[in-house]
Amino acid sequence: MISGTGTTATKSATVTVSVNVLPACTAGTTTSGTTSFGTLNFGTLYYLNKTIRLIGQPNAGAILVQCASGVNYQVVLSTGNSGNVAQRYMTGATSGQHVNYNLYTDANDSIVWNNTTGVTRPGTGQPEWIPVYGQLPAQSTPIVDTYTDTVQVTVSW
Structure with a gap:
């Protein structure tokens, strides 16, 4: 039996591993290419003689945003049918009559959610649901119809 000592050669080198994380955000739920936040639905009402308040919920009027950590984002809401964030209204499908409402950034309905400053937050990297607070003020009850606004x-980030 012949025994010998063998020598082992080794060589070390490095491999650089990297990733470039961009300032990115996603918003809403996308189905078949259409992004939506659901419907803020005040329900079925018989009279509009008292103020009705509603808080948007996930997939039902709340706004879903996910931004990379450290990326500040802003959410603004358009005027809808009225052309005026201070006086939003829903329009009847057949009557053309209006039901007044508005959208707010806070539960006290003190800050109208507008199309310029809106809501600004820092991204956390996690999905965040931002509630939309809706209010139907007391008003004259219009004719029977289905009233909507978009x-x-x-x-923006």
Whole structure:
């Protein structure tokens, strides 16, 4: 039996591993290419003689935003049918009559959610649901109809 000592050669080198994280955000739920935040639905009402308040919930009027940590973002809401954030209204499908409402950034309905300053927050890297506070003020009850409005949500970062 012949035994010998063998020598082992080794060589070390490095491999650089990197990732470039961009300032990015996603918003809403996308189905078949359409992004939505759901419907802020005041329900079925018989009379509008008292103020009705509503808080948007996930997939039902709340706004879902996910931004990379450290990325500040802003959410603004358009005027809808009225052309005026201070006086939003829903329009009847067949009557053309209006039901007044507005959208707020706070539960006290003291800050109208507008199309210029809106809501600004820092991204955390996690999904964040931002509630939209809706209010139907007491008003004359219009004729029976289905009243709707479409408000554009814009998320900027």
